[in-house]
Amino acid sequence: SRGVSPVLAASLIHAAVDEVLQADLTEFKQQSVETEGEGDEERFTLLDGESLQRCFFNKLRDVCFEWQKQLPPLRPLKRFLLVSIHAIRNTRRKMEDRHVLLPEFNQLFGLSDDIDRAYFAVFDGHGGVDAANYSATHLHVNVGLHEEIVKNPAEALKCSFQKTDEMFLFKAKREKLRSGTTGVSALIVGNKLHIAWLGDSQVMLVQQGKAVTLMEPHKPEREDERARIETLGGCVTYMDCWRVNGTLAVSRAIGKINHQNWYSSD
Structure with missing residues (x-):
């Protein structure tokens, strides 16, 4: 979006995605693969990402050509939000x-x-x-x-x-x-x-x-979080800080499949 206003860029993306979703996506479907969970294939449709990406950029190009001829009314932001970002990797090998x-x-x-x-x-x-x-x-x-x-x-x-x-x-x-x-x-x-x-x-x-x-952050030392984890069969131990099953210092997260029995995304 270099050289393009953020409002215009977001509007273009929405229009292009809308065009993709209205198209027939059957050709992008992948064959189902077996997983350990039951019924996963029924809940999720797998699409070929590389082919779908090409389709999106083709639609985006078409939208840009059309909007060059006649730009539709764009809704401006009512207020300007000043945003700053600062991230530190610390001693990790990669920024996560x-x-x-x-x-x-x-x-x-x-x-x-x-x-x-x-x-x-x-x-x-x-x-x-x-x-x-x-x-x-x-x-x-x-x-x-x-x-x-x-x-x-x-x-x-x-x-x-x-x-x-x-x-x-x-x-x-x-x-x-x-x-x-x-x-x-x-x-x-x-x-x-x-x-x-x-x-x-x-x-x-x-x-x-x-x-x-x-x-209030979700940490194992909270009484309610500790009770929830122990009810589910896990344990909370102190190893330089309170940890779930002696490993992670947080009690809720996205992912971490080997701890999903005790973690929660609620």
């Missing part, structure tokens, strides 16, 4: 954190009501980057397409975390992935802020120079 910034949320998903929306998210991966990459790519899509996004955005956020976890676990089974990620998403709807999170990723609100607590 991902962030998402979508001030043009309405334009990207074709929401045409009179309320401005903006979406922001941070994902703190562990055991690899796959879960963080997947969540940064898919969670906001699940939010934007959720049936309650207009009437009940908090419910849309909650359900989207659960759906993203379910989708990634299916991918992890097929591709033998073992990574996980904590995450926090913030959806600004008009003058309201909705947040949803898993694990110890956090949002801080600063009001007139003072920090306002908005959430």
Whole structure:
């Protein structure tokens, strides 16, 4: 989108995706493969990503040609949001954190009501980057397409975390992935802020120079989290900090398939 306004870029992407979804996608379907879970093939349709990507860019090119002839009315943002990003890899071999910034949320998903929306998210991966990459790519899509996004955005956020976890676990089974990620998403709807999170990723609100607590991170040392884990057959032990089954220091996350019996995406 270099040289293109973010509003125009988001509107172009929405129009191109809409064209793809209206097309016959049968040719992109992959053959079902066996997984350990029952009924996975019925819940998910697998498409060939490389071929679908070419289809999308062809549709995007067609939309650009059409809009060059006559540009449709674009909905501008009502307010400008100043956003800054800072990430530190520390001693990790690779950066496993991902962030998402979508001030043009309405334009990207074709929401045409009179309320401005903006979406922001941070994902703190562990055991690899796959879960963080997947969540940064898919969670906001699940939010934007959720049936309650207009009437009940908090419910849309909650359900989207659960759906993203379910989708990634299916991918992890097929591709033998073992990574996980904590995450926090913030959806600004008009003058309201909705947040949803898993694990110890956090949002801080600063009001007139003072920090306002908005959430309590999911950690094994919380009494309710410890009780939930032990009820499910897991254990919480202290090894330089409180850990689930002696390994991870968070009690909820997306992915981490070898701990899914004790983790939760609720």
